[in-house]
Amino acid sequence: MADYASKDIRNIALMGHGSEGKTTLTEAMLFAAGHIDRQGKVEDGGTVTDFDTEEQKRGISISAAVAPVEYRDTKINVIDIPGYFDFIGEMMGPLRVVQTACIVVNGVSGLSVGSEKAWEYAEKNHVARMFIVNQMDRENANFKKVLDELREKYGNSVVPLIIPIGYGPEFKGVVNVLENVAFEGAGKAMKEVPVPEALNDAIQSYVEEITEAAAENDDELLEKFFEEGTLSHDEIVKGFLAGMQNGKIVPVVAVSATTGAGVASMMHVMKKYLNSPENTVMKGINPKDDSEVTRTCKNDEPFSAFVFKTIADPFVGKLSLFRITSGTLTPATALYNPNKEKTEKSGGLFMLRGKKQVNAQQLNAGDIGALSKLQVTSTGDTLCDPNNPVRFDAITYPAPGFSKAVFAGKQGDEDKVFSGLNRLMEEDPSIKVEKNTETTETLLSGQGELHLDVITSKLLSKFGATAVLQDPRIPYRETIRKTVSAQGRHKKQTGGHGQFGDVWIEFSPIGDTNVPFEFVDAVVGGVVPRNFIPSVEKGLRENIVKGVLAGYPMVGLRAKLYDGSYHAVDSSEMAFKTAARIAFKKGCMDASPALLEPILRVEVLIPDEYMGDIMGDISKRRGRIMGMNQVDGLQQVSAEVPQSEMAKYATDLRSMTQARGSFTTAFERYEEVPGDVAQKIIDSAVKDEDDDE
Numbered sequence: 001m002a003d004y005a006s007k008d009i010r011n012i013a014l015m016g017h018g019s020e021g022k023t024t025l026t027e028a029m030l031f032a033a034g035h036i037d038r039q040g041k042v043e044d045g046g047t048v049t050d051f052d053t054e055e056q057k058r059g060i061s062i063s064a065a066v067a068p069v070e071y072r073d074t075k076i077n078v079i080d081i082p083g084y085f086d087f088i089g090e091m092m093g094p095l096r097v098v099q100t101a102c103i104v105v106n107g108v109s110g111l112s113v114g115s116e117k118a119w120e121y122a123e124k125n126h127v128a129r130m131f132i133v134n135q136m137d138r139e140n141a142n143f144k145k146v147l148d149e150l151r152e153k154y155g156n157s158v159v160p161l162i163i164p165i166g167y168g169p170e171f172k173g174v175v176n177v178l179e180n181v182a183f184e185g186a187g188k189a190m191k192e193v194p195v196p197e198a199l200n201d202a203i204q205s206y207v208e209e210i211t212e213a214a215a216e217n218d219d220e221l222l223e224k225f226f227e228e229g230t231l232s233h234d235e236i237v238k239g240f241l242a243g244m245q246n247g248k249i250v251p252v253v254a255v256s257a258t259t260g261a262g263v264a265s266m267m268h269v270m271k272k273y274l275n276s277p278e279n280t281v282m283k284g285i286n287p288k289d290d291s292e293v294t295r296t297c298k299n300d301e302p303f304s305a306f307v308f309k310t311i312a313d314p315f316v317g318k319l320s321l322f323r324i325t326s327g328t329l330t331p332a333t334a335l336y337n338p339n340k341e342k343t344e345k346s347g348g349l350f351m352l353r354g355k356k357q358v359n360a361q362q363l364n365a366g367d368i369g370a371l372s373k374l375q376v377t378s379t380g381d382t383l384c385d386p387n388n389p390v391r392f393d394a395i396t397y398p399a400p401g402f403s404k405a406v407f408a409g410k411q412g413d414e415d416k417v418f419s420g421l422n423r424l425m426e427e428d429p430s431i432k433v434e435k436n437t438e439t440t441e442t443l444l445s446g447q448g449e450l451h452l453d454v455i456t457s458k459l460l461s462k463f464g465a466t467a468v469l470q471d472p473r474i475p476y477r478e479t480i481r482k483t484v485s486a487q488g489r490h491k492k493q494t495g496g497h498g499q500f501g502d503v504w505i506e507f508s509p510i511g512d513t514n515v516p517f518e519f520v521d522a523v524v525g526g527v528v529p530r531n532f533i534p535s536v537e538k539g540l541r542e543n544i545v546k547g548v549l550a551g552y553p554m555v556g557l558r559a560k561l562y563d564g565s566y567h568a569v570d571s572s573e574m575a576f577k578t579a580a581r582i583a584f585k586k587g588c589m590d591a592s593p594a595l596l597e598p599i600l601r602v603e604v605l606i607p608d609e610y611m612g613d614i615m616g617d618i619s620k621r622r623g624r625i626m627g628m629n630q631v632d633g634l635q636q637v638s639a640e641v642p643q644s645e646m647a648k649y650a651t652d653l654r655s656m657t658q659a660r661g662s663f664t665t666a667f668e669r670y671e672e673v674p675g676d677v678a679q680k681i682i683d684s685a686v687k688d689e690d691d692d693e
Contacts, residue, residue: 004075006278006297006366010270011077011323013094014132015122016104017114018060018083021134023047025104025257026067026080032187032263033069035353039260048354049080053461054454062454063427064090064309066321066352066368074271077368083114085659086451089430091118092395093308093379095125097323097368099275100244104132107141107167107254110149113659119154128275129250132266136164136171137256143167147252154250157243159210161273162253162265163203165196174254174262175199176269177206178236186260207236213249214239237273244275277366282306282325284382284390287338293390295326297365302388303327308395310379311370312427314462317347319370320377325392327385329363336386339394340376343386347373379429397430399664400445401650404452405473406433407442409466418442420463424455431455438475448650474644475598476681477670478547479556480591483508488583490575501575503528503536504563507587513556513596513670517544520560528564528576535573536561539580548588549595549678550685555670559584595678596670598643601626604653605634606661613656621645622674640668 014022024039027047031039040046045056049065061082069076079094095101101122105115122129133146143164150158165173165182173184175195180203182195195203214236215225221239225231231239243249253269255262280297284304295304309321335344350357350370363369377383380394408417421433421444431452432445444467446452456467485506492499510518519537528536544554564579602623606614614637615625623641630636646665653661673681 002070002075003362003364004367005364006299007276008073009075009077009276009278009364009366010100010274011079011098011277011366011368012100012102012130012270012274013079013081013091013098013122013127014102014104015081015091015114015118016083017106017112020083020104020106020112020114021257022083022104023050023061023080025132025134025255025263026078028255028257028260028263029069029071029076029078029267030067030353032260032267033071035069048356051355052458054457057457058454060084062087062090063311064094065354066370068351068353068368069267071267071271075367076267076270079368084450085114085117085654086446086448086454088117088447089397089428091121092397092430093321095121095127096395097306097308098127099277099280100128100130100270102130102132102270104134105146105150107133107136107143107146108138110146111153116153117659123247126247128244128247130269130274131158131250131252133252133254134257136254137168137259137261139168141167141171143254150252156209157213157248158250158252159213160206161210161251161269162255162262163199163206164254164262165199171256171259171261174265175203176265177203178210178233178240183265184261186263190264210240211236213243217242217246217248240273244273277323280366282392284392287341287389287391295390297324297326299328299365301326301365302385302390303329303333304382304384304388304390304392305329306392307377307379307381307383310426312423312462314423317373318426319350319352319372320374320379321352321368321370322383323368324363324365326365328365329369330361334386335371335374335383336389337374337377337381337383338389338391339378339381342376344374344377344383346371378426395429398447398662400430400432400447401663401665402448402452402648403443403445403472404469405439405441405471406444406456407468407470409468413465416463416465417459417467420459420465421455421467423463424458428455436472436475439473441472443472444469448654449648471647476550476552476673477513477555477596478549478552478593479513479554479596480507480509480588480593482592484587484591486583486587486590488579488581488586490578490582492575493570498567498570499572499575499578500567500570501532501572501577501579502565503561503576503579503583505536505540505580505583505587506560506562507584507591508558508560509591510556510558516553516555516557517541518558520558522560522562523564527566528561529566529571532566532571532573532576533561535576536580539577540584542577543581543584547593548585549593550682552595552685554588555596557588595673595681597673599640599668599671600643600646600665601668602639602641602646602649602663602665604637604639604661604663605631606637606657608635610657610661611635611637614653614661617652617656621649622677642671642673643667 067078103118175182215221277297304325305322307322311319331349408414490501547554623639626638
């Protein structure tokens with residue numbers, strides 16, 4: 001592969017809803033550029049970027065994949081990003097390294113939720129945008145309808161650049177309205193043809209729209225446009241490029257990834273009009289003194305790079321994908337990781353095209369590549385010149401909203417399962433594996449059911465480890481509601497010394513369930529010798545971990561030892577611990593025990609039209625609406641909901657809002673469980689205990 005300067009590189013992310021044809025479009029670009037002999041199909045598992053066995057098995061993209069396309073002395077680094085919402089984490093890294101988000105929309109159904117999300121994330125990351133209206137060869141495809149929808153949603157910054165010749169089965173070519181050229185066919189059969197006269201009026205109208213949009217990005221051009229009402233072609237291009245640089249022009253192109261029509265014209269647009277990384281500036285921190293520093297995308301700057309993705313492969317080893325933010329990189333370049341404060345040594349420098357590794361001797365500023373076998377480097381880390389250190393901001397991933405308890409499928413496979421999960425966390429930082437100290441379960445958390453299903457499948461296919469997922473246990477608590485006194489008397493006579501301990505304990509609610517236990521020594525007159533009182537307290541503390549109703553820990557419990565008796569010979573620490581346990585069981589059963597459940601503070605962000613559904617659903621979950629606010633044009637619903645009712649909320653919210661809703665949760669407090677619900681929990685706990693026995 002040739003050595004490309006920054007000005008000749010285009011880094012783009014193909015984004016959008018699932019099944020809009022992003023992977024097929026990547027394949028069409030590779031085919032049009034002559035990198036592959038035949039265009040693979042997603043359904044056959046034969047595409048370059050869907051190379052993972054899980055992707056081939058399921059027929060969907062799961063991981064972001066890079067495919068450099070060389071087109072007329074320009075290198076277009078295409079990053080094919082999954083469209084399914086469970087894999088939204090795969091979007092975060094690429095958006096930090098590309099200059100343009102190419103949002104793929106369906107020529108039949110138009111704008112979808114995935115396209116809207118792609119726009120929002122690109123805007124947040126200050127990335128330029130372009131719309132690709134794909135599947136123009138399908139029945140009922142309508143470019144004009146989709147264009148109108150895009151302009152209605154995003155304004156006049158959206159301008160048509162490549163328009164179709166014919167719709168549906170009649171779609172045979174495209175017109176570049178800015179350059180007034182038309183092409184029919186695809187690949188070797190593509191040929192330039194006269195611009196159809198039937199499109200002249202539409203083209204003239206579109207050129208006026210482009211001219212007006214271009215003029216608005218340059219004060220001189222705007223003044224001339226107001227005075228003369230027109231601009232020269234070169235002036236329009238100048239304004240257009242300025243609009244792409246500042247993100248205020250969003251071109252729209254029409255293609256069919258399946259037939260290849262329009263793909264070469266689209267790549268021409270990418271070469272000529274999309275932003276290159278040249279001279280882009282990235283802010284960072286000097287790790288030596290925490291001062292702000294910048295790196296400009298030029299070869300003569302000190303080397304720095306940002307790692308946006310990791311591929312964990314048990315056979316190939318770890319591959320770290322990066323974009324060079326400044327300087328150049330060769331296999332001999334010294335590497336320093338300021339995030340880990342360690343130097344690195346790589347096993348090789350590559351360019352990746354899907355899973356194919358192409359050795360590279362040098363990559364220039366702005367280019368995307370991969371380093372193998374880095375020891376400490378993770379996704380989101382910076383690599384730089386040891387003498388000129390810089391650290392860029394890490395990647396922020398969406399918080400997981402769906403959790404399952406994870407167990408090894410076979411006894412003795414625990415190490416295999418959890419080491420494999422740790423490797424997969426390197427590859428996909430949007431999942432979390434953490435031990436819940438309350439329930440002692442290990443929780444695997446991600447974006448949804450499909451996400452966790454894919455993780456467990458990868459665990460098996462990549463690391464040979466079988467994991468079983470179950471609903472996580474809810475960390476219920478138990479408490480008491482009234483004050484009682486109970487005697488605990490333990491007397492056992494055997495040959496030799498016997499055992500004797502006798503206590504009277506008053507059990508009462510503290511009134512604050514945040515305080516688990518309080519012990520009060522109120523013994524007077526030595527009825528319980530001083531040396532046995534710590535044994536009584538220890539016996540109680542050992543037993544409050546398992547309550548009297550369903551075996552959940554007791555909280556908010558005060559125990560006052562106020563009376564008892566002892567035997568000069570037979571009393572012992574063990575006897576008084578046993579007496580305390582007897583008193584605890586008796587007393588708490590008589591003290592109106594109650595089951596407590598964790599209540600979560602839930603913040604849901606949704607468009608207005610879903611308010612009724614969301615509020616109704618929260619009520620069904622035994623939740624309480626605490627308030628509503630407007631946040632960034634969305635409704636924020638604040639509620640308190642029992643944790644037990646939130647297990648599948650990520651999936652349900654996505655379904656109710658067509659994935660337009662999002663939510664966060666935080667623990668709020670413990671609250672008493674309603675009687676009918678409590679009884680079911682108690683019955684279930686008793687059954688589980690019987691089964692264990």
